[in-house]
Amino acid sequence: MSDARRRPPSSTDVAALAGVSQKTVSRVLNGEPYVSEEVRERVLAAARELGYRRNTAARALHLGRFHRIGVASIGSSLYGPSSLLVALERQAREIGYAFAVAYAGEGAGVMSAVESLLAQGVDAIVVSDPIDGSQELRIDADVPVLSFRPIPGPRVVVTGVSGVEAGRQATEHLLGLGHATVWHVAGPHRWPAARDRARGWREALAAAGAPEPPAREGDWSPASGYAAGRVLAADPRVTAVFAANDDMAIGVLRALAEAGRAVPEEVSVVGMDDIPAAAYLSPPLTTIRQDFEAIARHGLALLAAEIERSPGQAALGDLPAHLVVRRSTAPPAKP
Incomplete structure (x- = not known):
């Protein structure tokens, strides 16, 4: 030959x-x-x-670009983070960028992942998962950085569904049905997303002049929702529950059913994420939908635009949270 x-x-x-x-x-x-x-x-x-x-290397030398977006991820298998990661990869391909992922633990491990991606050669970084809020994170990269919560840095672009707005919508929906207050099954406090959703819950209660019951903290799993739900089911004052994600809401539904408390006749339940199973539960779950494809599309469009800009200009663009009303919520039973 x-x-x-x-x-x-x-x-x-x-x-x-x-x-x-x-x-x-x-x-x-x-x-x-x-x-x-x-x-x-x-x-x-x-x-x-x-x-x-x-020849990607030669093209990068010629253009000063790698045409690759790096993602710093904690590698969570939870529905929200994993769905967002898949959507980001799909949208990166749509706009003609390769996709590199560096996995890290929570907290300081994120910076190790960012440094690894920068060493490989990327045009931008996405910090795709929640970060341990106990550490003050700042990303001083010379490439644009897309985050889904505000973090300091010279070229940080922020977008996503506001967890505060989502928590507020869920709580306002239940108060609007006539419930005196809303109980909350929160996500783990070290996750900013959990703190934001709890903040929205508190703000909605305060705005309505409703009492704030003690929140019960879970770990995003159905098992933790079930454990919290058993405690809530035993309290006759509980008529409305907002769980910080659908998996924990599923656990709450199971605990209420075992305790003989009918949903929504005795207790209304709202979750968040709108996982595929939510519409097929018994009863179908009212929830706050996050459109991960839209989040990825919007975020990467902002990021691609930022690649063309000079450092120092950040963009902010929140996407709306969507309340999906199903049969797990209703007005409280009359005494």
């Missing part, structure tokens, strides 16, 4: 097969404008037929 046959296909080969110039091939593969859709498709088809792969 000749050397010509053994060598990998080049952009020159793609140009010859597509019947265009090398500059046009470069424009198409770099996602530049001023190329017709017909020509773009012809070039991409030729690249696929030849099995052409760009």
Whole structure:
């Protein structure tokens, strides 16, 4: 076999097969404008037929870009963080970026993951999971950083669904049905998301002049919701519960059922996340939906725009929380 046959296909080969110039091939593969859709498709088809792969390292040296987004993740299997990670990877591909993940523990481990990604060569960083709030985190990277809660840093972009607004909506829904107050099964306090949702719950109670019952802390699991639910089920004053995620709400529902307290006739329950099973529980669960695809799409659009900007300009863009009303909530029973 000749050397010509053994060598990998080049952009020159793609140009010859597509019947265009090398500059046009470069424009198409770099996602530049001023190329017709017909020509773009012809070039991409030729690249696929030849099995052409760009030399990413050489392209990075030429453009000063790696066309890769790094994600610092604590590797949680919980529905919210894992769904967001999948959505981020899908959206990164949609906008033409490779995707690199560095896993870390909570707290200071996030900075180790960020440093690892910067050493690999990335154009931007996403801090995808909650961080231990006991440590003051600051990311002084010279690339844009997307976070889902405010953190200090020169090029930090913040977006996502406000946990405070979500907690407020859930609580206001239950108060609006006529419940005197709302009990809360909170997530672990070290997670900022849990603290934000609890804050929204407290603010809604205060605004309505409703008493604030003691919150019970879980660990996001159904088992912890069940443990909290057993305590709540034994208290006849409890008529409404907001659980900080759907998994804990499922545990609360099980505990109430075992105690013979009907949902929603005696106790109304609201969760958060709108997991796929939520609509098929008995009764179907009222919850706050987070649209992870929309969060990823919005966040990466902001991040891609920030890559083009000079340091020092941060963008802020909260997405709305959506209350999904199902049959686990109702007005309280009349005495």
